[in-house]
Amino acid sequence: MMCVIKAENITKVFGDLEVLKNVSLEVDRGEVISIIGPSGSGKSTFLRCLQQLEEIDGGKIKIDDKKLGMIFQNLNLFPHKTVIENISEAPIIVNKMNREKAVKRGEELLKKVGLLDKKDDYPCDISGGQKQRVAIARALAMEPEILLFDEPTSALDPELVGEVLSVIKELAKDHMTMIIVTHEMAFAREVSDYIVFMDEGKIIEKAIPNKMFTNPDHPRIKVFLDKML
Amino acid sequence: MSYILNITGFILKGSIVTLKLYAVAIVFSIPLGIVGALGKTSNKKWLKNILEIYIWIIRGTPLLLQLFFVYFGLPVFGIKLGRFQAAAITFIINYGAYFTEIFRAGIESVDKGQYEAAKALGMNYKQTMRRIILPQAIKRVLPPTSNEAITLMKDTALVAAISMGDILRAAKEVLTRDFNVTPFIIAAIIYLLLTSVVVLVFKQLEKKYAIYE
Numbered sequence: 001m002m003c004v005i006k007a008e009n010i011t012k013v014f015g016d017l018e019v020l021k022n023v024s025l026e027v028d029r030g031e032v033i034s035i036i037g038p039s040g041s042g043k044s045t046f047l048r049c050l051q052q053l054e055e056i057d058g059g060k061i062k063i064d065d066k067k068l069g070m071i072f073q074n075l076n077l078f079p080h081k082t083v084i085e086n087i088s089e090a091p092i093i094v095n096k097m098n099r100e101k102a103v104k105r106g107e108e109l110l111k112k113v114g115l116l117d118k119k120d121d122y123p124c125d126i127s128g129g130q131k132q133r134v135a136i137a138r139a140l141a142m143e144p145e146i147l148l149f150d151e152p153t154s155a156l157d158p159e160l161v162g163e164v165l166s167v168i169k170e171l172a173k174d175h176m177t178m179i180i181v182t183h184e185m186a187f188a189r190e191v192s193d194y195i196v197f198m199d200e201g202k203i204i205e206k207a208i209p210n211k212m213f214t215n216p217d218h219p220r221i222k223v224f225l226d227k228m229l
Numbered sequence: 230m231s232y233i234l235n236i237t238g239f240i241l242k243g244s245i246v247t248l249k250l251y252a253v254a255i256v257f258s259i260p261l262g263i264v265g266a267l268g269k270t271s272n273k274k275w276l277k278n279i280l281e282i283y284i285w286i287i288r289g290t291p292l293l294l295q296l297f298f299v300y301f302g303l304p305v306f307g308i309k310l311g312r313f314q315a316a317a318i319t320f321i322i323n324y325g326a327y328f329t330e331i332f333r334a335g336i337e338s339v340d341k342g343q344y345e346a347a348k349a350l351g352m353n354y355k356q357t358m359r360r361i362i363l364p365q366a367i368k369r370v371l372p373p374t375s376n377e378a379i380t381l382m383k384d385t386a387l388v389a390a391i392s393m394g395d396i397l398r399a400a401k402e403v404l405t406r407d408f409n410v411t412p413f414i415i416a417a418i419i420y421l422l423l424t425s426v427v428v429l430v431f432k433q434l435e436k437k438y439a440i441y442e
Contacts, residue, residue, distance in 0.1 A: 138350070
């Protein structure tokens with residue numbers, strides 16, 4: 001297995017608050033890793049550090065940043081562009097792909113997430129779940145080797161969560177390398193190779209799903225999972 | 230009737246000066262405002278400070294004083310400008326300051342998540358601004374920009390004070406000669422028509438940008 005992400009002793013400080021304390025994580029190609037843990041434990045911040053949306057205050061991240069894609073909790077589609085333009089924009093202006101090819105590729109991706117019929121709609125005209133599926137297609141259009149999901153379903157109405165999760169499950173089947181910050185425990189258990197539990201800025205356990213959900217080493221995890229399940 | 234047509238023709242000739250000045254001022258002050266706004270939203274402190282002083286001076290002093298300074302004052306320092314040049318430069322610098330503030334507010338109103346999404350897709354600063362942030366900012370600043378564009382049309386009348394033959398000056402000449410208020414009424418109607426065109430243009434723009442959100 002080839003290691004595609006290697007984070008060593010990452011620290012991040014906001015003012016007086018140390019949000020990440022010596023966080024280390026290695027991810028191999030094709031692995032799906034879910035990060036769970038209470039709110040404010042530093043899960044999202046860790047992901048944002050990997051994507052270089054936050055500067056780290058200590059440690060080392062080894063990663064090919066051009067191969068990273070990211071899906072946000074707040075969706076962050078471009079409101080002034082149609083669905084297909086949202087997807088084809090970056091390939092055209094960043095990768096200098098010709099428009100026709102980018103649009104064709106965009107349509108294939110929309111088909112994959114089941115939204116080809118919405119390609120000319122603006123984001124304001126589709127549902128939250130559809131928006132998040134478009135956001136996934138948009139990230140895929142840059143042909144990333146690794147996808148980072150920052151609580152992809154927490155901003156969605158409960159009935160829309162399933163459609164987004166099933167798209168992510170499909171990606172897992174295709175062996176896309178993914179790190180997913182989530183509160184959807186059943187989903188994390190089903191889709192992940194490893195579960196990482198974070199608390200107060202530290203990774204306190206990394207284990208395969210079965211162990212994490214049935215017999216975690218750390219009592220703190222048991223308490224948390226009992227509340228969540 | 231032929232009298233009214235006659236003086237209307239004369240005053241309309243003045244509108245050529247008004248429109249020329251208006252066109253030059255708009256065409257240069259809006260880009261100046263965009264550049265200024267990008268400067269003010271950048272992380273270069275010295276640039277922000279310079280722009281701050283520029284806006285402070287321009288917004289805090291009368292436009293007519295600025296016009297007099299450029300036309301009558303600069304020759305003292307050996308810089309002699311024609312009337313039209315002096316007026317155009319004054320209006321561009323003055324309106325550039327207002328547009329800078331309007332566009333800055335527009336840029337800052339765009340959600341931080343838009344920058345992050347663009348960055349995550351590999352876009353650099355220029356691509357992000359041009360393709361993602363500015364188009365959204367423009368939609369939001371259309372109403373205040375429309376206000377400024379209307380005010381600029383009326384402010385061009387200030388050039389009558391440095392003897393430029395614009396609409397107002399032409400009307401005043403007729404009034405002094407014939408001693409009746411008809412030319413002022415005609416001038417008012419011409420200004421109304423011109424500002425109405427500006428209003429219409431901005432209404433169309435707002436409609437165009439209303440397809441999303």
